[in-house]
Amino acid sequence: MSTVYDSTAVARSPVPFLRDLVESIRKPEFWAFSSWLDTVSRYRRTRLGLIWMFLPMAIWIVVLGNFYAQVMNHPKAEYLPYLGIGYLLWRFIVMVTNDAVNSFRTHKSFILDGRTRLTDYVLRTLARATFYIVMGSLVVFVVLVWSPEVRWQNMLTVFLTFPFFLLNMVWWVFVMSLFGARFPDTSEAIHTALMLGFLLTPILWVGERYAFGGIAWFLMNANPAYHLISLIRNPILGQAIPYSTMVYLALLTMFGWLVAMVLYKRYARYVPLWI
Amino acid sequence: MKASIKVDKVTVQVPYFLQPQELSGGWLSTLLRAASSVPKRQFATLLHEISFEANEGDRIALLGRNGSGKTTLLRTLTGAFPPSDGKIRLEGTRQALLNMNIGFNQEATLIENIFLRATAMGFSTRMVKELITPILEFAELGELAGRRLLTLSSGQRMRLGFSIATAVSTEIMLLDEWFGTGDIHFVKKARERLMGHIGGSKIVVVASHNQALTNRLCNKGLVLERGRLVYYGPLDQAVKEYATIKPTPNPDLPTSIGDGFAKASGVGGMKISQQG
Numbered sequence: 001m002s003t004v005y006d007s008t009a010v011a012r013s014p015v016p017f018l019r020d021l022v023e024s025i026r027k028p029e030f031w032a033f034s035s036w037l038d039t040v041s042r043y044r045r046t047r048l049g050l051i052w053m054f055l056p057m058a059i060w061i062v063v064l065g066n067f068y069a070q071v072m073n074h075p076k077a078e079y080l081p082y083l084g085i086g087y088l089l090w091r092f093i094v095m096v097t098n099d100a101v102n103s104f105r106t107h108k109s110f111i112l113d114g115r116t117r118l119t120d121y122v123l124r125t126l127a128r129a130t131f132y133i134v135m136g137s138l139v140v141f142v143v144l145v146w147s148p149e150v151r152w153q154n155m156l157t158v159f160l161t162f163p164f165f166l167l168n169m170v171w172w173v174f175v176m177s178l179f180g181a182r183f184p185d186t187s188e189a190i191h192t193a194l195m196l197g198f199l200l201t202p203i204l205w206v207g208e209r210y211a212f213g214g215i216a217w218f219l220m221n222a223n224p225a226y227h228l229i230s231l232i233r234n235p236i237l238g239q240a241i242p243y244s245t246m247v248y249l250a251l252l253t254m255f256g257w258l259v260a261m262v263l264y265k266r267y268a269r270y271v272p273l274w275i
Numbered sequence: 276m277k278a279s280i281k282v283d284k285v286t287v288q289v290p291y292f293l294q295p296q297e298l299s300g301g302w303l304s305t306l307l308r309a310a311s312s313v314p315k316r317q318f319a320t321l322l323h324e325i326s327f328e329a330n331e332g333d334r335i336a337l338l339g340r341n342g343s344g345k346t347t348l349l350r351t352l353t354g355a356f357p358p359s360d361g362k363i364r365l366e367g368t369r370q371a372l373l374n375m376n377i378g379f380n381q382e383a384t385l386i387e388n389i390f391l392r393a394t395a396m397g398f399s400t401r402m403v404k405e406l407i408t409p410i411l412e413f414a415e416l417g418e419l420a421g422r423r424l425l426t427l428s429s430g431q432r433m434r435l436g437f438s439i440a441t442a443v444s445t446e447i448m449l450l451d452e453w454f455g456t457g458d459i460h461f462v463k464k465a466r467e468r469l470m471g472h473i474g475g476s477k478i479v480v481v482a483s484h485n486q487a488l489t490n491r492l493c494n495k496g497l498v499l500e501r502g503r504l505v506y507y508g509p510l511d512q513a514v515k516e517y518a519t520i521k522p523t524p525n526p527d528l529p530t531s532i533g534d535g536f537a538k539a540s541g542v543g544g545m546k547i548s549q550q551g
Contacts, residue, residue, distance in 0.1 A: 003354065003363075003366075004362065004364050005351070005354055005357060005358055005363040005365075027397070029399060030395050033390060033394050034380075034391050037380055037383050037390075037391055038380060041380055041382035041383045041387070044382045045382070109374040111355060112350055112353075113353060113355070113371050113372075113373050113374055114353030114354050114369070114371045116354055269357045270357070272350070272355040272356055272357075273356060273357075274290065
């Protein structure tokens with residue numbers, strides 16, 4: 001095994017991001033096992049243990065769902081699945097983003113020991129959030145069974161839409177991780193951005209009521225989280241995915257992956273120095 | 276292909292944040308400054324044009340004062356720090372043991388931690404399964420296998436870490452000083468394992484201030500001072516060279532740390548932020 005390090009080492013492969021990603025997916029032992037163990041062992045000290053992985057979710061949907069359905073005057077049968085799916089996905093986005101901005105610093109000891117394939121840490125971040133979304137979806141599943149508004153035959157779309165959602169999360173997590181490593185301010189800024197994002201994304205509220213062209217309409221439509229959530233949520237609730245959402249997401253995906261590939265090629269090798 | 280390390284005029288620069296400080300400030304101004312001063316991003320050259328070659332059978336002790344660049348050199352050899360200039364060529368499989376706590380999960384059991392760390396080192400889960408018993412035996416921690424890691428003493432953790440890292444012999448082994456901190460009995464055992472790995476570990480590079488350990492383990496010495504290679508050759512000569520290095524006052528060092536600290540003695544200054 002021969003290895004060469006010089007001032008241009010990483011740039012040798014044309015698309016190092018894809019190369020490393022494929023390598024990481026081929027060797028999942030490290031990131032899959034360690035994120036699972038992290039998640040599980042986190043609850044070892046607690047009495048309720050793994051129940052904590054979905055208890056907050058259940059309380060959220062039941063308490064807040066009933067409350068807001070009343071405040072906003074929505075029928076519960078429609079509103080609870082709407083809130084459940086939206087919140088589940090939003091929680092995923094929040095979790096991966098918050099983890100991502102600190103990810104490389106958290107794994108500093110690994111990186112400085114020579115494990116410099118950064119896509120491992122990207123996948124580790126995604127794996128952890130995926131465990132949570134799987135647990136959370138058990139709660140949402142109960143809500144879906146209860147609600148008469150759900151189109152079960154449309155549930156199959158999840159197998160298409162969720163991987164597409166994940167595909168976007170991959171580039172997002174890497175870009176956020178890189179920014180977080182280079183600019184420690186990212187972590188603080190992103191907390192605020194995510195809080196605002198929650199209010200600006202139709203999770204608690206239902207989006208259709210904004211008139212075309214208004215400020216609220218614009219803010220909602222510029223928000224990638226809105227489109228990503230609609231993509232998964234709409235079919236389950238028997239609504240069509242707007243054409244604009246499909247175009248937006250196609251462009252977003254291409255743009256995001258391109259940015260990730262360029263940034264990886266240019267900056268990945270500096271990450272050990274930044275942290 | 277024979278195992279070898281070739282380092283050719285390698286320079287490493289790293290960015291770091293410098294907090295403007297005054298040496299003569301009182302406690303109040305220091306406290307206020309802690310909140311008000313804006314950290315500046317600067318670059319420090321931690322290694323200056325280092326060149327050396329190591330071949331099979333070389334067990335090299337890195338010698339140098341604190342902050343002279345030993346750990347940086349090891350990190351460059353692991354591939355973490357990219358050379359800003361120059362070239363490194365390594366032939367052979369490599370294992371680095373720079374951080375004792377790497378990959379450990381405090382709440383997980385010993386066996387889970389073995390999986391964790393061994394997979395982090397790139398072993399397949401099937402391989403790890405077979406390694407668990409020998410690892411626990413070597414670390415003499417067999418009866419504690421189901422305990423959570425946080426219940427172990429730091430010496431026991433070190434034993435576990437060392438056992439995992441050396442469970443499969445690699446051609447090039449890079450070690451930082453922590454592993455010399457075990458009890459005498461274990462250090463002896465660890466040394467024997469490293470020496471016994473001839474045929475396994477063909478090249479060992481170790482940074483250590485533990486002279487008793489390096490004397491027994493190594494046959495070559497590499498002396499670093501302020502990021503420059505001062506001497507590379509037989510160990511006894513290297514130890515002599517190392518002893519002659521005196522903490523010389525640096526003529527470039529300004530009175531206020533804030534300005535040229537990095538330029539003057541960036542190596543020492545960096546060490547603090549590197550260890551964090």
